[in-house]
Amino acid sequence: MRLANPELKELVVEASHALARLDSSRLEELALSCQALTRARNTEDLGERTLLAQQAREAVADMAVFARVLEATRANLGVMKRLRELRAGQLEYTERQARGGAEGGNGDD
Amino acid sequence: MGTINSALSLTTGALDADQAALSVVANNVANANTTGYTEETPDWQENAPISVGGIQVGDGVTETGATSRRDRVLEERLDQQQQLASASSTRLTALDNIQALFTPDSGSSSSTAGDIGSDIASFFDSFSSLESDPTDNALREQVLSSASTLAGDISSAANSLNSQSTALDQEASGVVSQVNSLTGALAQLNLEIQSTSPNADAGTLEDQRQQDLSQLSQLIGINQVQTENNGLSVTTTSGQLLVSEGQSFQLTTGTVNGVTHFFLGGTDITSQLSTGGGELGGYLTARDVDIPGALSSLDQLAYSISTSVNAQNNSGTDLDGVAGTAANPLYIFNEPTVVAGSAANMSVIMTNLKQIAAAGAGDGTGDNSNAVAMANLANEPLAGPTTSFSLTQNLDSATPVNGTTTGNVEVYDTLGNSYQATVTYTQEGANTWGYSVALPASAFTSGVSTPVTGTMTFNGAGNLIQIQPAGEANPETVGTATGDVSSIPLGFTGLADGAANLNIGWNLLAANGTSIVNQTAAASAQSGQSQNGFAGNQTPINYYSNFVSTLGATVSEVQTENTAQTASVTQLQTQNSALSSVNLNDEAAAMSTLESSYQAASQVFTLLNTIMASVLNLGEETTVS
Numbered sequence: 001m002r003l004a005n006p007e008l009k010e011l012v013v014e015a016s017h018a019l020a021r022l023d024s025s026r027l028e029e030l031a032l033s034c035q036a037l038t039r040a041r042n043t044e045d046l047g048e049r050t051l052l053a054q055q056a057r058e059a060v061a062d063m064a065v066f067a068r069v070l071e072a073t074r075a076n077l078g079v080m081k082r083l084r085e086l087r088a089g090q091l092e093y094t095e096r097q098a099r100g101g102a103e104g105g106n107g108d109d
Numbered sequence: 110m111g112t113i114n115s116a117l118s119l120t121t122g123a124l125d126a127d128q129a130a131l132s133v134v135a136n137n138v139a140n141a142n143t144t145g146y147t148e149e150t151p152d153w154q155e156n157a158p159i160s161v162g163g164i165q166v167g168d169g170v171t172e173t174g175a176t177s178r179r180d181r182v183l184e185e186r187l188d189q190q191q192q193l194a195s196a197s198s199t200r201l202t203a204l205d206n207i208q209a210l211f212t213p214d215s216g217s218s219s220s221t222a223g224d225i226g227s228d229i230a231s232f233f234d235s236f237s238s239l240e241s242d243p244t245d246n247a248l249r250e251q252v253l254s255s256a257s258t259l260a261g262d263i264s265s266a267a268n269s270l271n272s273q274s275t276a277l278d279q280e281a282s283g284v285v286s287q288v289n290s291l292t293g294a295l296a297q298l299n300l301e302i303q304s305t306s307p308n309a310d311a312g313t314l315e316d317q318r319q320q321d322l323s324q325l326s327q328l329i330g331i332n333q334v335q336t337e338n339n340g341l342s343v344t345t346t347s348g349q350l351l352v353s354e355g356q357s358f359q360l361t362t363g364t365v366n367g368v369t370h371f372f373l374g375g376t377d378i379t380s381q382l383s384t385g386g387g388e389l390g391g392y393l394t395a396r397d398v399d400i401p402g403a404l405s406s407l408d409q410l411a412y413s414i415s416t417s418v419n420a421q422n423n424s425g426t427d428l429d430g431v432a433g434t435a436a437n438p439l440y441i442f443n444e445p446t447v448v449a450g451s452a453a454n455m456s457v458i459m460t461n462l463k464q465i466a467a468a469g470a471g472d473g474t475g476d477n478s479n480a481v482a483m484a485n486l487a488n489e490p491l492a493g494p495t496t497s498f499s500l501t502q503n504l505d506s507a508t509p510v511n512g513t514t515t516g517n518v519e520v521y522d523t524l525g526n527s528y529q530a531t532v533t534y535t536q537e538g539a540n541t542w543g544y545s546v547a548l549p550a551s552a553f554t555s556g557v558s559t560p561v562t563g564t565m566t567f568n569g570a571g572n573l574i575q576i577q578p579a580g581e582a583n584p585e586t587v588g589t590a591t592g593d594v595s596s597i598p599l600g601f602t603g604l605a606d607g608a609a610n611l612n613i614g615w616n617l618l619a620a621n622g623t624s625i626v627n628q629t630a631a632a633s634a635q636s637g638q639s640q641n642g643f644a645g646n647q648t649p650i651n652y653y654s655n656f657v658s659t660l661g662a663t664v665s666e667v668q669t670e671n672t673a674q675t676a677s678v679t680q681l682q683t684q685n686s687a688l689s690s691v692n693l694n695d696e697a698a699a700m701s702t703l704e705s706s707y708q709a710a711s712q713v714f715t716l717l718n719t720i721m722a723s724v725l726n727l728g729e730e731t732t733v734s
Contacts, residue, residue: 012717019710020676022683022702027709034716049724056721061665063721068673070714072190073707076680079186080700 008037008055012062016069184319185333187681188326192346192386194674195327199391200399201671204664206273207395207403210266211657225266226657228259229414229649233487236480243467243477244428252465253457256418256441260455263411267404267452274368274400281392282362282369284328288351288389289359291325295343296357303338303354315339330385347381349373368396399663406656407452413491414649415442415455420494420523420609421486425466425479432470435600435612439464446496447641482607491652492525494609495642497596499616500532501625505633506571508536514633520548521642522608528552532615533560540567540628546599546615554605561599565626573617573624589622 011033018026037052211225232255239248298318305314318341325331330346336354343352350358351373361372370379371389383393419440423433433439441459445451459465468476500516508514516532528548535543547560563578576597577584585594596614604611619625625637645652684699 008717008720015710015713015717016672016676019706020679022680022706024702024706024709027706027713030713031709031716034713034720037720038716052720053724056724059717059721061669063717065669065672066710066714066717068669069676070707070710072673072677073680073703073710076186076677076684077703077707079182080684080703083182084700 008052009059009062011037012059012066016062016066019066019069019073181333181335183681183685184322187678187685188322188331188333189386190674190677190681191323192326192330192390194671194678195388196330196386196390196394197667197671197674199388200394201391201664201667203273203277203391203395204399204660204667207270207399208660208664210269211660225259225262225410226650226653228255228262229653230487231255232259232414233484233649236484239465239467239480240477240484243480244475246462249428249462249465249467253441253459253462256459257457259414260411260442260457263407263452264455267407267411267455270400270404270407271453274396277392277396277400278369281371281389281396284387284389284392285360285362285371288325288328289357291321291328292343292351292357292359295321295325295341295352296355299340299352300355303340306339325387327387329382329387329389331387345373345378345381346385347378349376349378349381403656403660404452405449406652408448408450409493409643409645410452410491410649410652410656411455412445412448412451413493413643413645415445415451416494416496417486417489417492417523417609418442418483419444421479421483422464422466424470424609425482426468426470426472426474426476427466428463428474430474431464433466439466441465448493448643487650488648490525491645491647491649492521492523493641493643494523494611495520495613495640497614497616498530498640499625499638500635501637502532502534502627502635503631503633504534504536504542504567504626504628506540506628506630508633510536510538512536516635516638518638518640520611520613520640521644522604522606522611524606524608525644526604526606526608527642527644530613534565534633537564540569541565542567542628544597546597548601548611552601552604554603559601561597561601563597567628571627571629573626573628576617587617587624589618 011030015027015030018030232252235248235252235255239245239252242248295318298314298321302314302318306312322331322333322343325343329351331351332344332346332348334342334344336342340354341352342350342354344350351360352358358373362369363372364370365377365379370377371382372378379393379397382389383397384390419438419442422441423438425439426432427439431439438444439459441457443454443456443458445454465480467480468474469478469482472478498518498520500518502516504514513533513535515534518530518532519527520530521527531547533545533547535545537543542565543562544565545560545562547558550556550558552558561578563576563581564584565573566575566577566584568574573587575584576587576594578597586592587594589595595618596616599611599613599615601611601613617624617626647655680703684703
């Protein structure tokens, strides 16, 4: 669901929650909402710009939370990548070991 | 030997292996809803090759057991994040309780501890009102009434903080038995796992061990170390051993300075546990950092208001024309002697309205100049005048008569201005020294410094045993027995900045009762000094306002930490669930979800950051790579 009138604070909070849930679909929808906000930012309407600035000030603390969740996610992703590399290494080792064992068993000697 | 039976055996072996694998699958399905159960995958072992007609052929595979699809790296990461989230969550609850003391309830102007900010303003405003008619009893009543409200709310807040500290202390103590129970269970599980499955996954036993580790990491910060034969050692995050394979080490508690401390093998590890994580870390951080910090601020506020108001009132003239003296002071508040505990002990001791000294020194009772000065304290920087100082000093016994040495200490007046107090010691004879304590001449309205003088006498061992302030008929014994003195009273009047008179006690003894000014055959030297005054740069109301703001910022910071840590735990649980539990998703899909979510979130963050930086004109945009 795309937010009809995206409030910045609401959007930031929702992004943190979606990231915590690893809801990539929701995050992509939020990216579309951000684009709507980008258009509002570029408006010449002083009132709208003032409103957006007010919303931005109110969202600063939530943005800090979002940044921290993003950092934690990056750390988790790092752990998972290392884990995958570790397994890949173990697998490679096991295969080599298996090949070595098979050669011996097949009577090369 | 290769036979047809051998070839058949190949097939049946494979079928048996399939059947065993089916059993594992059935086990997985049966345990799908068992908490902590980890999916098992069948292990296959290649059989020895068989010779058929001189040709070596493979002998298929045999199912040799099941290995749980757990991953210790991920589980440890999850445990680490859980202990951080648990610590911040526990601390946050405590901080919310602290903050509630200073936050007016919704729809009310008063919090549990009243509104101290308004109390301060009302108190000093009452002196402004008194200026208009210094003899009006109703206005005087208002001064004491607002003083009572202020003192009551500050002491109530301090007492509530102390109660919260006691409750946290009890909560922290309660965690210990749970920790000990879990470490005992872990040691037992280690023994069983090492005995039954030293070289392979131990299945349900390892599930139990992981569950215990997970619970333990919510209670206390831990590190896990894999050992031989599938064993495990567990330490605190600072490295103290809790479990070493089959042996557990119990945490014990003891009372130190009125609070519970935590010991492991006789070593006090309280401070390490405080920063280590888990519920215990949260409780201890709140008990040992957050509450003492809040109390310290309240103490400083109470000390400063009490001493400065008392000093100012004591420097004026009351409605009976009586001026305050050191012997019969005109104090409104209970006069604190040390900063610590000032808030809890703050109270109004003045009962006679007439003792409010609205008139200046030497002025008629209708004068209001001292009421003006007291009202103006609201705009003066918060300060605590020095009421005591200590110098650790050696006086060289070989100093010739009339030889001198000096010591220095910075002291503060009631307005927060500081002066270098210089103590000059003059050798007068065997074991006798004269002392002279002086502030700079510029400190006084007269431009003349009048030192406080006297003599000191030392015994053969070099310890200070007697003092005789100038003007006293007899020497006084220095010591801790009844009738002894432990300090020299120093008084300075007529300060140029308009501050109240400075009355300072020069402490001569250490906490253990031994003299700190001594005479030995070593070079004269000052090796230490301390005093209890301070100068701030904020008015009382601003100081309190900043205290509340700082507390709010701390709550917000911990809230942010906790939200991020909880989110991280949720993510890891999702990953762990996909990897370890009975789940249709496979590891690759879980990894892909994590990666795509991170990338999408990074895009959202970048867009939001750009928008916010732009509309707020922040200039530089924050980046998260």
